[in-house]
Amino acid sequence: MGNWMRLFNKMPEWNVVSWNAMVTAFLENGDVRRAVDNARALFDRMLLGDGTPDQHTMSSLMSVCAELVAPLLGMQIHQQVTKVFIPDVPLNNSIITICGAILEARDVFDEMKVKEVISWNAMIGAYASHGFAEKALKLFCTMRKLRVQPTYLTFISVLNACAHVGLVDQAKKCPDSSTTRPSFPTLASCPAT
Numbered sequence: 001m002g003n004w005m006r007l008f009n010k011m012p013e014w015n016v017v018s019w020n021a022m023v024t025a026f027l028e029n030g031d032v033r034r035a036v037d038n039a040r041a042l043f044d045r046m047l048l049g050d051g052t053p054d055q056h057t058m059s060s061l062m063s064v065c066a067e068l069v070a071p072l073l074g075m076q077i078h079q080q081v082t083k084v085f086i087p088d089v090p091l092n093n094s095i096i097t098i099c100g101a102i103l104e105a106r107d108v109f110d111e112m113k114v115k116e117v118i119s120w121n122a123m124i125g126a127y128a129s130h131g132f133a134e135k136a137l138k139l140f141c142t143m144r145k146l147r148v149q150p151t152y153l154t155f156i157s158v159l160n161a162c163a164h165v166g167l168v169d170q171a172k173k174c175p176d177s178s179t180t181r182p183s184f185p186t187l188a189s190c191p192a193t
Helices: 002-010 016-028 032-050 055-067 071-084 089-098 102-111 117-129 133-145 152-165 168-172
Strands: none
Touching: 002 016, 016 032, 016 055, 032 055, 032 071, 055 071, 055 089, 071 089, 089 102, 089 117, 102 117, 117 133, 117 152, 133 152
């Protein structure tokens, strides 16, 4: 990573491609402390005018924050995003994932005109990680009613939500992980809304 930073610093000028390459390199780097420090430095340099980030840059920076549990930096990036960009689906998904305030994450989710399965997974996962298992299950059931096809990540988030608060009966209604293609709970197994 040091060689990449030296090369980056020697560039006569930076553009969105070079910034995005560095953010992606930090994201794939296994050194947690250094990745957060580098992502923060990169974000600060962009704000000082050393480059103009695009939605991909901001989404990647928020992914770094989410993976490395850096919510303060994530919220700073989120604030910058709301000032500069009209968030697209990937950017909104990143905001939901890094958002420390569950109500704010839900607001972002509810305001999305287009929701992909990743969006649903992000919100269900946010509920699960904050200990709101019932809300995660209710959202999962809403997802199923709207005929959004769940993925293995959906399944993991639902099981995670159940495990956090000991909802063993609800977890038993979830797909059997031993099959190659899990079958998800039917609408009949979802709690009444």
